[in-house]
Amino acid sequence: LKSWNKAIKKQIQEGNVNRGLTTFVSMQEKGFHPDNFTFPILIEAASCRSLISLGYALHSHTIKSGYCDDLYVQTSLLNMYSSFENVHHAYKVFKQMPVKDIIAWNSMLDAYASNGYTKEAAMLFESAPLKDVTSLNIMISGHAKAGQFQLALALFNAVPARDTASWNSMIFACSLAGHMEEARRLFDKVPKKNIVTWNTMVSGFLKTELYVEVLELFNQMRAENFKPDHVTISSVLAA
């Protein structure tokens, strides 16, 4: 069963969801029943491809096979409905979870924050018994996407426990609001930049047509031994 799951995951990671589903079917034909490891793999594939009817089918399959009470299965279903922008179903799953760990709380927080339910997100963030830096990051990027630059900044400043993703989200929030000088100021203060930090800054400058700054950034990138990745390339190509 382990190797079936591994095979399905590998096929999906290679971008071949159909192949993964075929494997899923043949494993059952050979008498292997999917377990609590199998479902999250398939559910996540349905999420990122927006395969809505597959998602529903998988959900009912988890119920029929008795795996719907597994924490990982539940969390992946929650996130699946969130990615389908179906916050009500996401909440329904969340509400029915008897045990919720921090990932479950963060997943529900993200369901609200990423789908524009800013009030609900803020309330959940206040009341959540389990929080970490990811919860903060979810809130910052939620505010950013909602065009609430000031709220994002206030939260960012209020919480000293930040990681690189927090900085990246805040830089992104600045770019969205058109505050490129602030974005650059933060960028220069990031303690540990990663490739996303660079890409966020590059695409911010590209969107605001600050091409000289983009070139400077590329030089600085080389000086600091970062290599452009496929995201860097496609953001330049798109501009």
Added chain:
RNA sequence: AUUGUUCUUAGGAGC
């Protein structure tokens, strides 16, 4: 190391 949460580009998918 068989599974679930947050940050950047494009595309795809849906509305």
